[in-house]
Amino acid sequence: EIVLTQSPGTLSLSPGERATLSCRASQSVSSSYLAWYQQKPGQAPRLLIYGASSRATGIPDRFSGSGSGTDFTLTISRLEPEDFAVYYCQQYGSSGYTFGQGTKLEIK
């Protein structure tokens, strides 16, 4: 099973700042199978990025994804108040789907 490790666990930033979230895989992941989600309290996760770097429908261009192999990054260029949430990366491999443990993005 491929394990995804996200860092940091919690990221404290202010609106307007840049956020960089990391997702590291225990073995190489196809970029086609790497996605990022945003989850707010009491809500279902929302797809942000798929194929490592493609934005989902309706996602603002301040969200971007990059990376390959075992290292992937979600970047939010200028934080808006509504961006403070928990973010998960997810991959598909031979044992099915796995998620990272999440990064909580909180207001500083």
Place this chain on the structure above:
Amino acid sequence: QLQLQESGSGLVKPSQTLSLTCAVSGGSISSGGYSWSWIRQPPGKGLEWIGYIYHSGSTYYNPSLKSRVTISVDRSKNQFSLKLSSVTAADTAVYYCARYMTTVVGDAFDIWGQGTMVTVSS
């Protein structure tokens, strides 16, 4: 706009079987290029994929849950279902159904239900 809606028992006794259904509206569960999954999230914790089914009925389960999970599809009702047997308190979670899309650019869970809380308690 395709939507998913979970339903089922919110309280299950230990050792019994959890049963949930996901109704698909605004589109057909038989559409090509998609699989249909169950995902759960214990209170305050992360996401765990349980398993998926294609409209054809073929399934794949999380190896850690495989012995207790059955996912089925009812194409006539445009819905799919989850059964998890021999539940314990560790199965207490919000259960989500979700659609997994496959595209030339990449794949992901693009549509999610709102989730339903299931508590295992006597």
